[in-house]
Amino acid sequence: QEVTVSMKVIVIGGGPAGYEAAMGLRRRGIETVLIEKNSIGGTCVNSGCIPTRVYLQVIKSAETLIRSGFAKTELTPKNLRKLATGKIQQLVYGITYMLQKQKVQLLEAEVSQIETGKVSLADGTCLMCDEIIVATGSEPISAENFTAEQQFTAEQLFTLENLPKRLDIIGGGVLGVELAVILQSLGVQITLHEHMPRILPG
Numbered sequence: 001q002e003v004t005v006s007m008k009v010i011v012i013g014g015g016p017a018g019y020e021a022a023m024g025l026r027r028r029g030i031e032t033v034l035i036e037k038n039s040i041g042g043t044c045v046n047s048g049c050i051p052t053r054v055y056l057q058v059i060k061s062a063e064t065l066i067r068s069g070f071a072k073t074e075l076t077p078k079n080l081r082k083l084a085t086g087k088i089q090q091l092v093y094g095i096t097y098m099l100q101k102q103k104v105q106l107l108e109a110e111v112s113q114i115e116t117g118k119v120s121l122a123d124g125t126c127l128m129c130d131e132i133i134v135a136t137g138s139e140p141i142s143a144e145n146f147t148a149e150q151q152f153t154a155e156q157l158f159t160l161e162n163l164p165k166r167l168d169i170i171g172g173g174v175l176g177v178e179l180a181v182i183l184q185s186l187g188v189q190i191t192l193h194e195h196m197p198r199i200l201p202g
Contacts (some may be wrong), residue, residue, distance in 0.1 A: 049175070
């Protein structure tokens with residue numbers, strides 16, 4: 001069914017680009033709907049830079065304690081993820097609160113089709129608008145011409161009970177380098193692959 005709602009802009013994607021755009025529009029008095037199919041905050045908050053910062057802080061603190069003579073603490077992906085979960089939830093709550101305070105309409109839904117002035121949702125609802133901002137971020141892709149027994153995304157690695165003994169990380173950007181440091185600290189032998197002349201090419 002088609003539903004005409006009083007809005008000017010629909011923002012698709014609740015990551016940093018999407019939620020900042022939505023709040024910026026509202027500050028200018030433009031009615032705005034933000035659609036996110038997963039959790040507000042996007043990859044950065046939920047499975048990217050925020051969790052890795054927590055992991056790195058914990059690893060650094062543990063190494064300082066070990067150098068000071070304390071017993072080696074148990075660092076596992078599961079324990080690190082548990083520590084990061086509290087920070088993630090805090091940030092998601094804070095972003096959601098700011099959006100609600102700005103009176104951004106939040107929809108937890110999946111977009112199935114985008115047309116001029118119309119966004120169709122997976123449940124069949126159609127939302128009409130004047131403008132559409134697509135801020136859906138990126139998705140990891142399988143590596144071409146690279147044979148491996150298993151391939152993992154960064155998020156999948158930290159759901160494992162036991163890490164592999166060796167891992168190849170494809171991509172020497174910020175996330176790749178951070179993962180290399182974290183996983184090496186957890187006892188995984190890492191080979192980092194980057195096709196540019198240097199790591200952190202950006």
